[in-house]
Structures are given as C-alpha cells and as structure tokens.
Amino acid sequence: GEEVAQTPKHLVRGEGQKAKLYxxxxxxxxxxxxxxxxxxxxxKFLISFQNxxxxxxxxxxKERFSAKCLPNSPCSLEIQATKLEDSAVYFCASPKDLxxxxxxxxxxRLTVV
Amino acid sequence: KQEVTQIPAALSVxxxxxxxxxxxxxxxxxxxxxxxxxxxxxxxTSLLLIQSSQREQTSGRLNASLDKSSGRSTLYxxxxxxxxxxxxxxxxxxxxxxxxxxxxxxxxxxxx
Numbered sequence: 635g636e637e638v639a640q641t642p643k644h645l646v647r648g649e650g651q652k653a654k655l656y657x658x659x660x661x662x663x664x665x666x667x668x669x670x671x672x673x674x675x676x677x678k679f680l681i682s683f684q685n686x687x688x689x690x691x692x693x694x695x696k697e698r699f700s701a702k703c704l705p706n707s708p709c710s711l712e713i714q715a716t717k718l719e720d721s722a723v724y725f726c727a728s729p730k731d732l733x734x735x736x737x738x739x740x741x742x743r744l745t746v747v
Numbered sequence: 748k749q750e751v752t753q754i755p756a757a758l759s760v761x762x763x764x765x766x767x768x769x770x771x772x773x774x775x776x777x778x779x780x781x782x783x784x785x786x787x788x789x790x791x792t793s794l795l796l797i798q799s800s801q802r803e804q805t806s807g808r809l810n811a812s813l814d815k816s817s818g819r820s821t822l823y824x825x826x827x828x829x830x831x832x833x834x835x836x837x838x839x840x841x842x843x844x845x846x847x848x849x850x851x852x853x854x855x856x857x858x859x
Contacts, residue, residue, distance in 0.1 A: 640790075665845075667847070675785075675834065675850075675852040676849075679846040679847070689845075690846060692844075693846070732778075733779060734796070735793050735796045736847060737793060738791035738792075741789075
C-alpha cells in the first residue's frame with residue numbers, strides 16, 4: 635500500500651508491563667526509521683532498518699527497547715518493563731531510499747500509568 | 748552536533764495573508780531538508796523535500812527555499828487558509844547519518 639500503517643493507535647500500559655508497537659512500511663520501500671516524540675515536538679531517533687537488517691541503532695535505549703523487521707511481517711518495536719518516561723508518540727517513517735522523502739505513519743500513542 | 752531551530756514558535760495570521768516560516772540549522776553538512784505539517788493528534792505529512800544541491804522546491808501554494816551555506820530554510824505559504832492551521836516542522840538529514848533531526852516546530856493558526 636501507499637501508506638505507512640502503524641498499530642495500535644493508542645496503547646496504555648501499567649508501569650513495568652511490556653508494550654509492542656507495529657509498523658507496516660510502504661511496499662517496496664527499503665528503509666524503516668523509528669522516532670519517539672515527547673513533550674509535543676521533541677523528536678528522538680531510535681533505530682533504523684534496511685529491509686531486515688539494523689541500519690543504525692544509536693538512538694536505542696538498549697536495556698529495555700528492542701526492534702525487528704522480519705520478511706513478510708510488520709516491523710515491531712518492543713519495550714520491556716515500561717517506565718512512565720516512555721510515554722510518548724512513537725512514529726515510524728518509510729523512505730524508499732536514504733535520499734528520498736520520508737513518509738510517516740500516524741503514530742502510536744503510548745501512555746504508561 | 749546538529750541543532751535545528753524554528754522561529755517563530757507560534758504564529759497567528761488572518762486568512763489570505765502570505766507568510767514565512769523559518770528554519771535554521773547549525774551544521775551545513777546536510778543531505779537534504781524536509782518540511783512537514785502535523786495536525787493535533789495526527790502523524791506527519793510530508794510537504795516538501797529539498798536536496799542539498801537544490802535552492803528551492805514548490806508545491807501548490809507552498810515554496811521552500813534552502814541556503815545551505817548560511818544554514819537556513821524558509822517555507823513560504825501563499826494566500827493562507829484556515830485549513831493551513833497546523834504545526835510545521837522542518838527536519839534535516841545529515842551527510843554522515845541518515846536520521847532526521849527535527850526543529851521544535853512553528854504552530855500556525857490562520858483565522859477566518
């Protein structure tokens with residue numbers, strides 16, 4: 635499809651619970667980037683993939699965050715043992731190549747209570 | 748470290764006005780620059796992408812310029828409409844990595 639599909643739209647987790655977010659990139663686009671938006675407009679890069687391979691994971695808090703992109707499945711971002719500070723909107727972006735336009739999904743709003 | 752700044756943080760204009768949003772970045776070694784709009788509670792909609800070798804891009808009533816050497820980009824919106832009300836974000840992609848670095852946005856309100 636021509637849209638980046640993120641699910642779920644909203645997710646509420648108690649502190650310490652696991653959260654799993656999904657992103658289906660645009661078909662034929664090789665890259666997936668995950669960003670975290672906190673405090674209205676602060677975007678933080680988390681991780682990127684080229685197809686199934688991690689491209690850049692320098693933004694990932696590795697202790698509790700993990701991500702995968704497997705063939706024929708949506709990409710996923712998982713947070714083990716969520717903390718209050720993980721509350722944010724998580725976006726994924728799907729550029730076809732590294733020098734082309736990045737198309738974003740609608741985001742998943744994670745609220746940790 | 749690349750920093751991206753957007754001025755003003757908020758802008759309120761009457762319908763029909765032409766307006767300019769500003770974006771500045773500290774490191775001119777960019778790959779490209781992209782302008783987005785974000786409606787409340789929604790995702791990012793890509794408006795324009797300017798490659799580092801380009802000076803401007805146009806789409807409908809929108810025109811974005813890029814001056815890499817001075818670290819500036821502007822987004823010009825002609826004949827603004829209430830439907831243009833949103834937060835406008837600019838983001839740069841550096842040469843050395845391919846992640847986007849975002850400004851903090853300009854919140855635009857176009858009054859009918």
